Amino acid sequence: MSDVMKVGVLGALGKVGREVCAAVEDVDGFELVARVDADDSLESLVEAGAEAVVDFTHPDVVMDNLRFCIEHGIHAVVGTTGFDESRLAELRSLLGSSSTGVLIAPNFSIGAILMMRFAAEAAPFYESVEIVELHHPTKADAPSGTARRTAELVARARADAGVGPVPDATSTSLEGARGAVVDGIHVHGLRIRGMVAHQEVVLGGIGETLTIRHDSMDRASFTPGVLLGLREIGSHPGLTVGLEEFMPLG
Ligand SMILES: NC(=O)C1=CN([C@@H]2O[C@H](COP(=O)(O)OP(=O)(O)OC[C@H]3O[C@@H](n4cnc5c(N)ncnc54)[C@H](OP(=O)(O)O)[C@@H]3O)[C@@H](O)[C@H]2O)C=CC1
Numbered sequence: 001m002s003d004v005m006k007v008g009v010l011g012a013l014g015k016v017g018r019e020v021c022a023a024v025e026d027v028d029g030f031e032l033v034a035r036v037d038a039d040d041s042l043e044s045l046v047e048a049g050a051e052a053v054v055d056f057t058h059p060d061v062v063m064d065n066l067r068f069c070i071e072h073g074i075h076a077v078v079g080t081t082g083f084d085e086s087r088l089a090e091l092r093s094l095l096g097s098s099s100t101g102v103l104i105a106p107n108f109s110i111g112a113i114l115m116m117r118f119a120a121e122a123a124p125f126y127e128s129v130e131i132v133e134l135h136h137p138t139k140a141d142a143p144s145g146t147a148r149r150t151a152e153l154v155a156r157a158r159a160d161a162g163v164g165p166v167p168d169a170t171s172t173s174l175e176g177a178r179g180a181v182v183d184g185i186h187v188h189g190l191r192i193r194g195m196v197a198h199q200e201v202v203l204g205g206i207g208e209t210l211t212i213r214h215d216s217m218d219r220a221s222f223t224p225g226v227l228l229g230l231r232e233i234g235s236h237p238g239l240t241v242g243l244e245e246f247m248p249l250g
């Protein structure tokens with residue numbers, strides 16, 4: 001790879017894609033060679049010599065984009081949501097032992113990564129925990145990728161510490177009133193005009209609660225993490241899940 005990495009952005013006209021294009025153009029070390037949006041051909045990435053792509057598109061199209069990138073040896077830094085274990089398994093199998101790197105990060109903002117980590121650290125100390133995610137009303141997926149990931153991390157931390165199921169005496173309710181359940185953790189989604197991306201993890205024990213909250217007020221909050229992903233992806237072949245893998249968190 002040359003000193004300047006040639007980058008293509010998928011979803012370049014979208015809310016986050018626009019921010020990513022501006023950030024890639026603004027910093028040294030990267031050249032934005034392709035802006036790809038719906039109905040544009042992925043071949044333009046190859047024609048432009050893209051060495052890496054950033055994908056902020058839609059859960060319905062991201063797997064096709066990644067199949068193309070892996071087939072053409074283009075690294076991928078992916079913010080698009082909708083990844084479950086079967087999708088991750090397919091990516092691992094497609095990547096095999098190739099030198100191509102794919103990073104799937106449910107959230108690129110530094111504060112959200114810390115919020116997930118703090119929630120997992122606190123989880124073993126509390127009987128109760130629920131997650132509330134709040135987003136703009138144009139969001140396609142619910143619950144958010146961040147909320148799903150937080151629930152998985154919290155559930156794993158509780159299981160590792162031998163904490164039992166969260167207490168809940170609900171025996172009658174309207175469908176949805178208690179939210180979705182991810183690995184035994186209740187997750188509630190709000191869609192509110194004026195909001196961007198926000199999450200609270202509410203933990204409770206005898207006589208006390210602890211609330212861990214993160215707010216992205218601007219989509220610029222995602223771009224430093226995306227640039228970190230681009231800087232690191234060339235030296236991390238295979239599949240990486242979570243930007244924290246590239247951060248010195250100890
Ligand atoms: N990991 C993270 O930190 C973050 C993740 N996200 C996730 O990123 C994704 C995008 O979010 P957001 O920017 O808000 O969404 P937008 O809808 O604003 O942007 C998505 C863009 O991708 C375009 N698009 C659709 N299909 C394709 C395709 N096949 N190839 C290229 N472009 C395509 C859309 O075009 P059209 O509108 O015409 O369909 C649109 O312009 C979501 O999954 C969201 O959850 C968002 C913020 C942060």
Ligand SMILES: O=C(O)C1=N[C@H](C(=O)O)C[C@H](O)C1
Pocket residue numbers: 081106107108135139140143144145146147196197198
């Ligand atoms: O759609 C969004 O906006 C966001 N999507 C990601 C998610 O689903 O977690 C990240 C962030 O919450 C913003």
